Amino acid sequence: MDWVFLSELAINGALTGLLYSLFAIGLVLIYKASSVPNLAQGGLTMVGAYVVLALARDVGLPLWLAIPLAAVVMFGLGFGIERVALRRLAGRPVVMILMLTLGLDIFLRGTTLAIWGGTSRSMELGVSYDPLFLGDIFISRIHLVGAGVALALFVGFMLFFQTRTGIKLRAIADDYMASWSVGISVERGVGLSWALASVVAVAAGVIWGEIQGVDQALSLLLLKGLTVAVLGGLDSILGAVIAGIILGVVENVGADFLDPLVGGGSRELIVAAVLILTVMIRPHGLFGRHDIERV
Amino acid sequence: MQEKVEAQNILSMNSVEVLYDNVMLAIKGVSVQVPKGEMIALLGSNGAGKSTTLKAISGLLKAERGRISRGEITFQGTDITEALAQKRVEMGICHVIEGRRVFEHLTPDENLTAAAPRGMSRSTLNAEKDKIYAYFPRLAERKNSQAGYLSGGEQQMLAIGRALVTQPKLLMLDEPSLGLAPFLVEEIFGILQKINKDEGLSVLLVEQNALAALEIVSQGYLIENGRVVMHGTAEALKSNSDIQEFYLGGGETDFHNVKHYSRRKRWLS
Numbered sequence: 325m326d327w328v329f330l331s332e333l334a335i336n337g338a339l340t341g342l343l344y345s346l347f348a349i350g351l352v353l354i355y356k357a358s359s360v361p362n363l364a365q366g367g368l369t370m371v372g373a374y375v376v377l378a379l380a381r382d383v384g385l386p387l388w389l390a391i392p393l394a395a396v397v398m399f400g401l402g403f404g405i406e407r408v409a410l411r412r413l414a415g416r417p418v419v420m421i422l423m424l425t426l427g428l429d430i431f432l433r434g435t436t437l438a439i440w441g442g443t444s445r446s447m448e449l450g451v452s453y454d455p456l457f458l459g460d461i462f463i464s465r466i467h468l469v470g471a472g473v474a475l476a477l478f479v480g481f482m483l484f485f486q487t488r489t490g491i492k493l494r495a496i497a498d499d500y501m502a503s504w505s506v507g508i509s510v511e512r513g514v515g516l517s518w519a520l521a522s523v524v525a526v527a528a529g530v531i532w533g534e535i536q537g538v539d540q541a542l543s544l545l546l547l548k549g550l551t552v553a554v555l556g557g558l559d560s561i562l563g564a565v566i567a568g569i570i571l572g573v574v575e576n577v578g579a580d581f582l583d584p585l586v587g588g589g590s591r592e593l594i595v596a597a598v599l600i601l602t603v604m605i606r607p608h609g610l611f612g613r614h615d616i617e618r619v
Numbered sequence: 620m621q622e623k624v625e626a627q628n629i630l631s632m633n634s635v636e637v638l639y640d641n642v643m644l645a646i647k648g649v650s651v652q653v654p655k656g657e658m659i660a661l662l663g664s665n666g667a668g669k670s671t672t673l674k675a676i677s678g679l680l681k682a683e684r685g686r687i688s689r690g691e692i693t694f695q696g697t698d699i700t701e702a703l704a705q706k707r708v709e710m711g712i713c714h715v716i717e718g719r720r721v722f723e724h725l726t727p728d729e730n731l732t733a734a735a736p737r738g739m740s741r742s743t744l745n746a747e748k749d750k751i752y753a754y755f756p757r758l759a760e761r762k763n764s765q766a767g768y769l770s771g772g773e774q775q776m777l778a779i780g781r782a783l784v785t786q787p788k789l790l791m792l793d794e795p796s797l798g799l800a801p802f803l804v805e806e807i808f809g810i811l812q813k814i815n816k817d818e819g820l821s822v823l824l825v826e827q828n829a830l831a832a833l834e835i836v837s838q839g840y841l842i843e844n845g846r847v848v849m850h851g852t853a854e855a856l857k858s859n860s861d862i863q864e865f866y867l868g869g870g871e872t873d874f875h876n877v878k879h880y881s882r883r884k885r886w887l888s
Binding site for chain 2: 415488491492494495497498499500501502503504505506507508509613
């Protein structure tokens with residue numbers, strides 16, 4: 325057994341996993357407020373990346389300005405989605421809202437295709453691709469940057485949920501009716517959670533866009549992001565971070581063992597197995613809250 | 620003279636009809652007045668329309684696809700029949716909904732924070748919290764545990780405390796005694812009475828436990844089948860033989876002599 329190689333796989337797996345977490349945090353934010361997995365999070369991530377590119381390339385702004393500006397635009401878009409589409413669905417069965425998010429994802433993909441076409445564009449963040457060695461272990465710089473962004477967002481949101489606005493959002497997640505009864509604006513809370521998830525989508529879009537190029541395939545991140553969110557418990561940000569690391573490591577190390585046996589392609593199988601087994605064995609995930617039953 | 624009477628009522632509800640899903644008539648012309656600073660009870664059996672009456676006043680009907688199809692509600696002289704629930708809370712109407720419904724995954728302290736009105740300063744919020752903890756010392760002891768694991772009585776106290784953070788002028792409570800031990804009911808009702816006296820808070824109390832309710836309120840309304848069928852002072856209601864028989868229990872102790880066939884809710888027909 326080559327321990328150096330194994331730890332390299334594990335560490336890079338963990339870093340990639342944190343990039344999944346970066347995506348999954350957006351899912352968790354919306355799930356917390358609306359109890360719906362947002363199937364359009366992939367679409368939002370893709371749009372986030374396109375908006376950054378539009379501002380940087382088409383308008384010609386420097387990236388350090390284009391990214392925050394895109395975050396502002398997406399923040400507005402998130403609020404808009406709640407205002408235009410979701411508010412009408414308040415009180416309807418959850419499956420309707422789920423279908424709405426699916427429709428939204430298709431719509432966003434179609435829109436970007438119509439405006440920017442289907443050719444992959446590069447983000448050109450300017451992160452060096454020179455190998456970074458930690459002892460004998462090779463680490464990708466962009467993955468390291470992305471993992472840092474994911475952890476920073478994690479800490480940021482943990483702090484945010486202790487503020488008064490954050491507490492109100494958690495209250496909304498607990499009980500709509502009780503929230504209305506004390507004058508909390510549930511509609512605005514849900515809007516805010518969509519807005520924040522859209523900002524997270526910009527971060528995920530920039531990092532993933534740098535790694536795999538900006539095109540409609542970015543929206544397919546949803547599958548891995550959803551797996552991470554489900555494993556973490558859908559409504560736990562800490563869960564999303566830890567589940568991301570777990571999935572990344574299992575996927576990277578597992579694929580290295582399995583690929584020679586099955587002749588490649590085992591990555592997807594591992595992700596699928598994790599998703600299916602989580603739902604079967606532990607539906608509320610690692611850190612999801614169960615409904616409290618007092619005895 | 621008429622105007623003076625109006626001014627004394629903090630809440631006035633006139634011939635209000637409520638429709639659910641545009642078809643089901645839940646209350647059929649209910650009129651209730653709450654005089655400023657008094658405690659009023661709405662009594663009646665299950666499904667009589669008591670909760671619907673409260674939801675009509677707090678604006679929570681909308682969340683259950685109900686609407687006021689006739690009549691009007693005025694609060695401090697302002698027509699609120701069409702106002703949003705959030706607006707009504709800002710005006711000073713707070714509704715402690717049935718079944719306690721605390722934010723289970725938050726701590727009691729966070730439950731209170733969540734209800735803080737927009738723009739309430741941190742120091743005002745802390746002062747409000749201190750006041751609530753003084754009324755409910757049990758909550759103070761457990762303010763950092765998870766609200767979902769509080770006992771039933773503590774959760775009811777928290778639900779009331781949470782409503783008080785909104786600084787209401789009219790507090791409405793839906794079945795606060797439900798599922799609680801008698802000594803807890805007594806404790807909570809005692810605290811409500813104290814808050815009513817100390818702060819002049821008007822209270823509209825919905826109760827099936829008529830015995831406990833009539834001990835603390837000044838007037839009561841009896842609602843059956845979506846209509847007000849009786850209204851009087853607490854004293855008058857307590858001594859009414861029909862009320863004793865059907866809502867207070869124990870009107871007759873000698874069960875051999877109870878003539879069940881002859882006693883029915885005559886006011887219903």
